[in-house]
Amino acid sequence: MKFVDEATIDVAAGDGGAGCVSFRREKFIPFGGPNGGDGGRGGSIWAVADRNLNTLIDYRYARRHEARNGEPGRGSDQFGAAGEDIVLRMPLGTIIKDAETDELITELLAPDEKVLICKGGDGGFGNLHFKSSTNRAPRQKTPGWPGERRKLKLELRVLADVGLLGMPNAGKSTLIAAISNARPKIADYPFTTLHPNLGVVRVGPEQSFVVADVPGLIEGAAEGAGLGHQFLRHLQRTHLLLHVVDLAPFDAGIDPVAQAKAIVAELKKYDQTLYDKPRWLVLNKLDMIPLEDRAARVKDFVKRYRWKGPVFEISALAREGLDPLLRAIFDHVQAHKHPAPPEADPRFDGVQSADGGVA
Template sequence: MKFLDQAKIYLRSGDGGDGVTAFRREKFIAYGGPDGGDGGRGGDIVFEAVENLNTLIDFRYTQHFRAKKGGNGSGSDRTGAAAPTLLIKVPVGTQIFDDDRETMLADLDTPGRRIVLLRGGDGGFGNARYKTSTNRAPRRSDKGWPGEERWVWLRLKLIADAGLVGLPNAGKSTFLKAVSGANPKIADYPFTTLHPQLGVVRLSMSEEFILADIPGLIEGAHEGTGLGDRFLGHVERCAVLLHLVDGAAGNVVDAWRTIRHELAEYGGGLVDKPEIIVLNKVDAMTQRECSARRAALAKASGATVMVASGVTGQGVPEVLRAVQNIITASRKA
């Protein structure tokens, strides 16, 4: 299934049903009087967050959603039927924005959460509503009220506990595959992942967390270079960032600073999140190179630098334990 995290759709709630003009015509009743019923209410448009979806790909093929019109009234004071609600199911973590892409209308961040985005129009009054002591035979009835309509943007932010960030070819996909059941593309030539990947990491029967692999950032991503920073929204909800630095590339300090700069330019509080720095691909370095690059990275960042290899598994359990500890603490907070 192709991953899609943004979609623009058109919505229109249902119009209200029309009221009617009608009079009683019953045998042996000399003065029947008005008995036109009201129109039924138009259908609402409701969004619901569900757990079994993880992409907005369905909205690429269906972009227009219209709720049904309410039923018209009829004689004998019968009200028209209310139109059914149009329920639109979206993945957990979906945000709904106005057409300006800045005004947030709803944030469906928990399973089962619902929001009535557009309300259906009210039904029009039948002529029975206008009967008075001085107007015994009103011939006025109203049309139903129109529904609401608008274009909206859907934006999906994956619900993950930890986010993998780093330059392209830092080994994020290999690391994700090594620690979870995810199966991202891995090859022995340089390339960058094009779509975010999710994996569930289980440390024990009672400890697990969701790890998101974000496509590699490059210098100038906040200005749209490469894939840009559009996927960083998926780690805004994370409790911790796992920053992988390619130790075999050599320029580890520059690589770390590049990602930190892009996180700061993006905003969203990412630069303030707890960060675990991992010097990756330790299997491709000599012990001397590993020690020197680890020390340089620790001096530049002012933080403890861990070492690991997604290929051999060296240092991976220690990294996962550090991530789990931060996540556990955030869940208790």
């Protein structure tokens, strides 16, 4: 299935039905009365988060969604039927904005979350509604209220705990395939990954996290070069970024340090908030370096890159060094998802509060 993470649609809720003016005309009933019913409510449009969807492809081709109008009222105290609501199912992580004002309407972050995005118009009042002791034969009625109409911009940002960042052919797809159930396309040429891939990494019983792989970045990505800049938005909800570096490039003239610095520079140009996220260095493809040269190669890279954060040495293809990395990632994600409660101050142990409780 084609991956689509942006779409623009038009939605229109139904108009309310008009009220009715009617009077009873029955034999042997000398004094009739008003019996015109109210109009029905127009159909509304709702958005629902569906965990089984992972793309906005349905809204790339179906761009107009219009609910039915409410039926008008009728005589004999008959109210009009309400228009049927429309439910638009969207993937988790979808952001819904007003395309004209850029106003944020909602974000679908919880499974089966249902949000009203376009309200149907209320039905008009029939003359039965205006009956009173002083107005026994009312001839008033009101038309139905119009339903809301909007042009919406849909933007999908995948919900992942960890994001993979790096140059094309750094081994990100091989890494996500080695540690999760994702099966991305893997080949020996750049830009193999054309859309984000999600994988669930299971560290132990009931211990897992979600990792996202986006197309590789190249220098000039912030200005539109390559593919990765189109999908960097999918990393904005992550708790941690893994900067994957190819420590054994195929071309001997390529400097991994220069490539790593270029990626970080592009990240800062794109979004300062994304740049400020926790970022770990993952040195990949160590199986292509002789065992006796690995320590020196890693030390030289870290020294020239001037990196002070965590460093992990792995080989995604040979599945070497993955267990310590996964355990450290899980601990980090859990700490940010469920922060530890603050420690109690021993100075206030046993001190009663003003309401009689113990502070």
